[in-house]
Amino acid sequence: MNNYVSTKRPGNLQSAFNSDCKHLLTDKFTKLKKQIVSQLGRDTLNSAWNRLLKQFEIEASIIKKLGSNSVPQIGFDELCKNEGKFSPDFEKEIRKRGCLIIKNVLGVDEALKYKEDVKKYISNHVGEIAGFPDNNPQVWELYWSKAQVAARSHQNFLLATKAVNNLWHAEPTAAIDFSYNVAYCDRLRIRQKGDTSFTLNEHIDGGSVERWEDPEYRKCFDKILSGEWEDHDPFDASHRISANMDLYNCSGGCSMFRTFQGFLSLSTVKPGEGTLRVCPLIKLSTAYFIMRPLLDDLIDSKEMAGAIPGAQQHILPSLHPHIVNNVVSIPEVGPGDCVFWHCDMVHAVEGVCNSPDDSSALYIPATPLCPKNVDYVVRQRHAFIAGETPHDFPLNNCEVTFPDRATPEDLTELGKLVMGWSKYDELVEDEGQIGVTLARKYANEILGL
Numbered sequence: 001m002n003n004y005v006s007t008k009r010p011g012n013l014q015s016a017f018n019s020d021c022k023h024l025l026t027d028k029f030t031k032l033k034k035q036i037v038s039q040l041g042r043d044t045l046n047s048a049w050n051r052l053l054k055q056f057e058i059e060a061s062i063i064k065k066l067g068s069n070s071v072p073q074i075g076f077d078e079l080c081k082n083e084g085k086f087s088p089d090f091e092k093e094i095r096k097r098g099c100l101i102i103k104n105v106l107g108v109d110e111a112l113k114y115k116e117d118v119k120k121y122i123s124n125h126v127g128e129i130a131g132f133p134d135n136n137p138q139v140w141e142l143y144w145s146k147a148q149v150a151a152r153s154h155q156n157f158l159l160a161t162k163a164v165n166n167l168w169h170a171e172p173t174a175a176i177d178f179s180y181n182v183a184y185c186d187r188l189r190i191r192q193k194g195d196t197s198f199t200l201n202e203h204i205d206g207g208s209v210e211r212w213e214d215p216e217y218r219k220c221f222d223k224i225l226s227g228e229w230e231d232h233d234p235f236d237a238s239h240r241i242s243a244n245m246d247l248y249n250c251s252g253g254c255s256m257f258r259t260f261q262g263f264l265s266l267s268t269v270k271p272g273e274g275t276l277r278v279c280p281l282i283k284l285s286t287a288y289f290i291m292r293p294l295l296d297d298l299i300d301s302k303e304m305a306g307a308i309p310g311a312q313q314h315i316l317p318s319l320h321p322h323i324v325n326n327v328v329s330i331p332e333v334g335p336g337d338c339v340f341w342h343c344d345m346v347h348a349v350e351g352v353c354n355s356p357d358d359s360s361a362l363y364i365p366a367t368p369l370c371p372k373n374v375d376y377v378v379r380q381r382h383a384f385i386a387g388e389t390p391h392d393f394p395l396n397n398c399e400v401t402f403p404d405r406a407t408p409e410d411l412t413e414l415g416k417l418v419m420g421w422s423k424y425d426e427l428v429e430d431e432g433q434i435g436v437t438l439a440r441k442y443a444n445e446i447l448g449l
């Protein structure tokens, strides 16, 4: 099959949550779980689980006091003053929480201008754009508005992604360069005041059963699956870069390795006004949902505790109460702020958009330069030229005929770099960074530069 042809079906955001593959949750998962537990040892698992619940209790009391302030925040100017790096104390906090807000990455006027441009783009094509929900879209199946294309390669946004990508590490020989962010072209949200349709319950993106089923993805959770969850390092990319996070061609499957999911806010939104909610305990929540299907009550069944082939990982009050009870709304964000949350992070969206204005954002994750991401950029580049839907998303192709969509001619120098039109410098000063050179050479070769 031509690698440039998308195999997704038409749809919208909801497609990622509805699976056509439920029948594939078969006995093979019972066998897989038993195999994992026989290696791990039932006593070791039970002991690890009990320690985890105790730690949840301790952290729960802290989260109760902190509420939204559990989510670390920093000003973009402070980051710049510190040469684009986080202070050790702040970094420690991000590593514990798994999320952060960087304030004023873009100026308010610039962010609001993006919003006006997007609204104009939408109003130019009434009835031609798919979205969720179908009858009154709040999340639009749009990828190529000029504002989105500009935001993904905005100098400040790239500095922010460089900082968060560098929270991660990998083996020196692993082909990855955290200093460059390539573009992952996702959609956007213009959530209207009073909307109640865009409610998302607690979930995790980046596949579901794949975390146990794919051997390479499972290695990311080796420490948890050997009963030593305390030593789990959520920021080790060594096995992420080859993990298969989408074994079932899921509509919400992500072909790229995202260190953090993210959005650029285009509105002022406070807690309770329809904002993002997160469980700001990345190591604990990951240990919890990875161990959960292995416990006694589920070990003899094919159930994977909210993981269903072809959909996102659902986090449920009945099965994951400690996680759900420790989910908080993020603090107030304003136009130009960036929100980032770890790729294993449990998150949700508040049910009602109570903000005085709209609640709007451009979804843009942090996606470092590595072969997995470059392979997708090649396909995405083709989609951009044609104005087609990028390959990870429901195949709507709404923008193909839009004369006002962005085209390669609109790309700045940075835009050309993040979208796969410019060559990466293969000369790396530090000879110990073999993996960086490998990532850049691979990119230049695959992109034909």
Ligand SMILES: [Fe+2]
Binding pocket: 203, 204, 205, 347
């Ligand atoms: Fe999500």
